[in-house]
Amino acid sequence: MASFKINGGFKLSGEIVPQGAKNEALQILCAVLLTEEPITIHKVPDIRDVNKLIELLASIGVNVQKVGAESYRFEASQVDLSYLETEEFKKKASSLRGSVMILGPLLARFGSAKMPKPGGDKIGRRRLDTHFIGFQKLGAKFNFDNESHFYEVDATDLKGTYMLLDEASVTGTANIILAAVLAKGITTIYNAACEPYIQQLCKMLNRMGANISGIGSNLLTIEGVESLGGTTHTLLPDMIEVGSFIGLAAMTKSNLRIKDARVDQLGIIPDTFRRLGIQLEIEGDDIVVPEQESYRIEKFFDGSILTIADAIWPGFTPDLLSIVLVTATQAKGTVLIHQKMFESRLFFVDKLIDMGAQIILCDPHRATVIGLDRQTPLRGIKMSSPDIRAGVALLIAALSAEGTSVISNVEQIDRGYQYIDKRLNALGAQIERIED
Structure with a gap:
């Protein structure tokens, strides 16, 4: 068993290439x-x-x-x-x-x-x-x-x-x-x-x-x-990694270039993050996420709260809902996350709440996120990775938080993200892998 010790609150910068899907x-x-x-x-x-x-x-x-x-x-x-x-x-x-x-x-x-x-x-x-x-x-x-x-x-x-x-x-x-x-x-x-x-x-x-x-x-x-x-x-670049890096850049106020992202194969993923208020620039086959001090969640045209839900392709992939949810915690505004396909995938939000996020878990499939607009930073805690996608969402939260976080059971993260600690450390993150 291994753990990540993360010192949060640092901006990242540079280029990162998504792994194969x-x-x-x-x-x-x-x-x-x-x-x-x-x-x-x-x-x-x-x-x-x-x-x-x-x-x-x-x-x-x-x-x-x-x-x-x-x-x-x-x-x-x-x-x-x-x-x-x-x-x-x-x-x-x-x-x-x-x-x-x-x-x-x-x-x-x-x-x-x-x-x-x-x-x-x-x-x-x-x-x-x-x-x-x-x-x-x-x-x-x-x-x-x-x-x-x-x-x-x-x-x-x-x-x-x-x-x-x-x-x-x-x-x-x-x-x-x-x-x-x-x-x-x-x-x-x-x-x-x-x-x-x-x-x-x-x-x-x-x-x-x-x-x-x-x-x-x-x-x-x-x-x-x-x-x-x-x-x-x-193999195509992994669209889940691409979305994870977009959310990471927004949460840590970083300027990142995601290289060779095969933008033509990403469907509505870029536009879904734009609806959270995240600026994206497409340069050739790269995605550039500029540093943003704040980002505002859109509302529906009638003024009601935005809902982001998973759906079969070409709808939004369920593997990125965990990333969208954690990214929304520091946005300005409110969003309802509706995970339709898996009834246990939102249960990691209790750890985000312990970090200071404002989230209401409505039921196993729906969570309402009230963005903190960076007025209150998340705080570092000890936690465990329950699955691949939730594990990376918690890693993103820890990298944006004040203080030190420890994430155990990172073998779950290793199942889906190659050398994630080394690759993010090369961008300025402070992640230490601890072998138990």
Whole structure:
């Protein structure tokens, strides 16, 4: 276990480059199982969740070579399905929610797979029904063993079909796509997720020889092919890091340049932060956040309090609501944060209240933030990181606060942000990592 000791109240300055996208990486890495041919992936983030998935792929028999600082070459020509029967596999896969993404490609290529209940953030119910219903519609049969806690899936004869997803699940859509690309016939997925990461996956698969149309929409058509080949793929910058750095700059009154942000792939993220009163300048593919002494939250046109809620793409991503919430604590004005998707994701606000923030937790899904307009700075406290996004929100709060804060359980932050302490210290932050 490790902790961060943060001396707050310092302005940051300089340039920072976002890491490769975590959520895209978990899908793209699993796609290497679809072919015997080599696949090279660039901009792979050095974070716990991604590294654990790479280790899992290697254990299954994928030949993994690191060919650059952020580049890997994968060759899945010697996959060992017997490894799925071992206790070691159960331990590794159950500790990582992203491990569920190996099911689709294994079913497509080998006709069967096993998977323990995956882990991940404790942010509320995160059901897997969309994945399994999609597999069933393609012809797979699955069973959950209550004693071993394994999902067992048989998919020896996958056939394309029409399906209307019960929810536009990103991982569910990706997993079904990965299973359908080698299925016989045509698969039509309606109410498909259409995030940039899904678009990236589809474009990569098409370069491998798949036949997917409708990319970027919620209606995907997949014509199954006999086999897929190798390719090279570069991950997008992580949009959650980009949003985190915007919020960090505003809270610490810093002047930051976010380099190579792929602004064209950020959707409404920049405009959502602008609604909090944060000035943003787009220069080429960079985002410049100038130093601001204050920022004012907009109201709706009728004068009512602004509400920021998460929604499926192209709506606002739920992974940034924690960042928006903490950023609003020092704004001028009031905002209602509505977290619709996960019922436990706002429970970290008690720590912000202990720091001096004015927040009313209305219920598990809604919090009203009354901005302090920098009239009362937050104060440093001891706290623990409950999940990846809340952990970074607390880190931002600590960097803006007066005094010293200690955040324990920073392994949660490490799951999604690479070298975050070193990268922010290079900008002028004072973060010390303490190994317990």
